[in-house]
Amino acid sequence: MTTCYKLTNQNNTTYNNCLWGEDVTHETNGIGGLCGPGWLHAYQHPLIAVFLNPIHADINNPKLWECIGDGKYRYDNGLKCGFTKLTTIRELPLPEVTTEQRVAFGILCAKEVCKDTEWTVWADNWLSGTDRTSETAWAAADVADLVARTAQAASTAAWAAYWAADYAVGAADAVVWAAVDAARAAALAADRADYKATDIDLVSLAQKAMKY
Numbered sequence: 001m002t003t004c005y006k007l008t009n010q011n012n013t014t015y016n017n018c019l020w021g022e023d024v025t026h027e028t029n030g031i032g033g034l035c036g037p038g039w040l041h042a043y044q045h046p047l048i049a050v051f052l053n054p055i056h057a058d059i060n061n062p063k064l065w066e067c068i069g070d071g072k073y074r075y076d077n078g079l080k081c082g083f084t085k086l087t088t089i090r091e092l093p094l095p096e097v098t099t100e101q102r103v104a105f106g107i108l109c110a111k112e113v114c115k116d117t118e119w120t121v122w123a124d125n126w127l128s129g130t131d132r133t134s135e136t137a138w139a140a141a142d143v144a145d146l147v148a149r150t151a152q153a154a155s156t157a158a159w160a161a162y163w164a165a166d167y168a169v170g171a172a173d174a175v176v177w178a179a180v181d182a183a184r185a186a187a188l189a190a191d192r193a194d195y196k197a198t199d200i201d202l203v204s205l206a207q208k209a210m211k212y
Contacts, residue, residue, distance in 0.1 A: 002069040004042035004081060005049050006088060007062040014041075014057060020065060025087040030072040039074060039082030042067050047206035050095050051105055052079060064094045078202040097210070105209035112200050127212070 008014050012021045020026075031038040041056070043049035046064055053059055071084030107123050114120070125131040 002073070002081075002083070004044060004067045004069045004083075004086075005046050005092070006042045006065045006067050006086070007049050007053055007057060007059050008065060008088075009059050010061060010063060012063065014059075020088040022090055023087065025085065027071065027085045030074075030084040034074050034076055034080070034082045038084075040069075040084065040086035042069055042081055042083065042086060044078070044081060045203045045206065046092065046095050047097070047210065048078070048080075048202060050097050051102065051206055051209075056080065062094065064092045066090050066092050078200065095210075100212050101209050104212035105206055108205045108209055109200075109202065112205070 006014075006020070008020050013019050018026065026040055028040055029038050033039075034041075043052070049064060053062060065088040068087045068089060069081070069083035069085070070087075074082040076082075104127060107126060111120065111123055114123075122131075122136055125136070
């Protein structure tokens with residue numbers, strides 16, 4: 001049995017009106033891919049649930065539940081996990097995440113896989129608050145274009161972090177996607193031998209992002 005976390009809407013339901021609540025259990029068969037009906041989805045940490053909600057269930061004004069996962073288990077490089085048996089135990093306070101923290105999460109994840117020196121200087125300057133202008137973000141985009149010629153994972157990370165910084169100027173919704181894309185890039189890169197990134201810890205990066 002594994003402690004995990006799940007988001008529902010305010011009616012305690014998820015996809016297909018699946019109803020959850022205190023001590024509610026559902027079971028499935030474990031057939032097919034993790035995104036299919038054979039698995040019950042959850043997250044390893046509340047912050048990961050909040051940061052990645054927009055690209056998964058995209059629940060507006062979600063509730064957060066502490067869960068117990070059991071049965072067969074599948075794992076998606078830190079992005080989400082799946083069980084064949086899942087019980088929602090109790091509702092928890094939903095972490096409040098600012099736009100700045102979403103941007104920081106995206107950049108921190110991207111830094112795990114994008115090691116270009118010029119791009120890293122820009123990322124570090126954004127994180128330190130030294131320079132968060134869209135002008136330097138455009139310069140980072142030029143670097144990302146060069147990185148794109150060498151490795152897809154690094155390209156995805158660089159572009160995601162670029163958009164994160166650029167959108168920090170205004171479009172909050174797009175910042176969410178930028179952060180999620182960067183996290184996905186980091187997770188995908190975890191399996192790439194050329195990046196030696198087999199131990200990317202998205203939970204630690206999320207916790208670090210909350211300090212911004």
